[in-house]
Amino acid sequence: MKHSLLLLSLCTTLSLVACDRPTVVTIPAEPTAAGPAGPAGPAGNTGATGNAGTPGAAGDTGATGATGNKGNTGNTGDTGATGNTGDTGYTGATGERGRAGDGTTVVVMPPAASAPSN
Secondary structure, three states, X not given: OHHHHHHHHXXXXXXXXXXXXXOOOOOXXXXXXXXXXXXXXXXXXXXXXXXXXXXXXXXXXOOOOOOOOOOOOOOOXXXXXXXXXXXXXXXXXXXXXXXXXXXXXXXXXOOXXXXXXX
């Protein structure tokens, strides 16, 4: 709106300047002596108040701003302190004494190897 009004006034000025009109010189008439001033008249009434102008149209919504840069990764935290060593456990109770054998020997065989799985 600002630019169109400025362009219109510029074009109007140029079109009026381009006219080729002869210059007219007006010679002022001889001043005549004025007569005595009369009494002042009564004051006029106060003029009416003008109408309020209409509000302008709302402007367009502005463009969305650019997305900000991604922040840097934070520093790695310090390693925690080593925990305290636990207390020593209690010693178990002493088992009963085994019975005496009757002269036989017991042989324990390991289990047979199983087939490999595919």
